[in-house]
Amino acid sequence: DAGVIQSPRHExxxxxxxxxxxxxxxxxxxxxxWYRQTMMRGLELxxxxxxxxxxDDSGMPEDRFSAKMPNASFSTLKIQPSEPRDSAVYFCAxxxxxxxxxxxxxxxxxxxx
Amino acid sequence: TQLLEQSPQFLSIQxxxxxxxxxxxxxxxxxxxxxxxxxxxxxxxxxxxxxGGEVKKLKRLTFQFGDARKDSSLHITAAQPGDxxxxxxxxxxTSGSRLTFGEGTQLTVNP
Numbered sequence: 001d002a003g004v005i006q007s008p009r010h011e012x013x014x015x016x017x018x019x020x021x022x023x024x025x026x027x028x029x030x031x032x033x034w035y036r037q038t039m040m041r042g043l044e045l046x047x048x049x050x051x052x053x054x055x056d057d058s059g060m061p062e063d064r065f066s067a068k069m070p071n072a073s074f075s076t077l078k079i080q081p082s083e084p085r086d087s088a089v090y091f092c093a094x095x096x097x098x099x100x101x102x103x104x105x106x107x108x109x110x111x112x113x
Numbered sequence: 114t115q116l117l118e119q120s121p122q123f124l125s126i127q128x129x130x131x132x133x134x135x136x137x138x139x140x141x142x143x144x145x146x147x148x149x150x151x152x153x154x155x156x157x158x159x160x161x162x163x164x165g166g167e168v169k170k171l172k173r174l175t176f177q178f179g180d181a182r183k184d185s186s187l188h189i190t191a192a193q194p195g196d197x198x199x200x201x202x203x204x205x206x207t208s209g210s211r212l213t214f215g216e217g218t219q220l221t222v223n224p
Contacts, residue, residue, distance in 0.1 A: 004155070033212075042214060042215070042216040042217060043156075043201065043214040043217075045211060045212070045214075048211075056211065091156075093155070098211075099143070099144070099205040099212065101146055101158045101161055102146075102148075102156070102203075102212065103158075104154075104155025104156050104157070105155055106153065106154050106155050107154075107155055
């Protein structure tokens with residue numbers, strides 16, 4: 001079991017650029033979550049999918065953020081245009097079903113200058 | 114969204130000491146999960162408690178779910194430097210499918 005795989009591990013970009021974060025969930029897991037972690041706000045749920053369908057995107061900060069899950073083995077989180085306040089560690093997690101224990105990836109540390 | 118408050122926010126102790134971390138809410142949760150996160154990694158599940166009053170032990174770690182399923186505690190006996198990390202509690206809402214995370218307790222165990 002390779003676990004949840006995220007890429008890239010680190011991303012440094014300039015304000016205004018588009019950023020795409022990628023996630024491969026654990027095979028067989030039906031739920032996928034995107035979280036953002038900062039010192040100030042802790043771990044925040046951005047969006048989650050169940051069976052590839054977005055269920056709750058109320059945590060997405062604004063229209064600059066979008067997420068897709070075209071199939072059961074891949075999801076992306078896109079920020080366009082990026083801003084310095086988007087700097088954070090973004091985690092992808094998957095679980096068998098919603099509310100079951102989460103398996104997190106190692107995160108993408110995003111720095112927007 | 115149901116809120117979870119963890120205390121203390123930071124804890125620095127010496128090896129061999131005991132400690133307790135608390136996770137409190139005014140809301141009822143169907144279950145509560147505890148995770149530990151180390152630098153540069155994602156949180157890793159330690160335990161899930163489901164029944165009010167439930168106590169689970171994992172070696173030197175003891176987890177308890179409050180009778181009313183609104184709070185939980187994590188007690189570590191004879192802490193070791195390897196216990197250092199960010200401890201997060203997460204409550205599963207009784208309605209819906211969201212997990213709400215507390216802000217975490219950063220534990221440092223000094224040799």
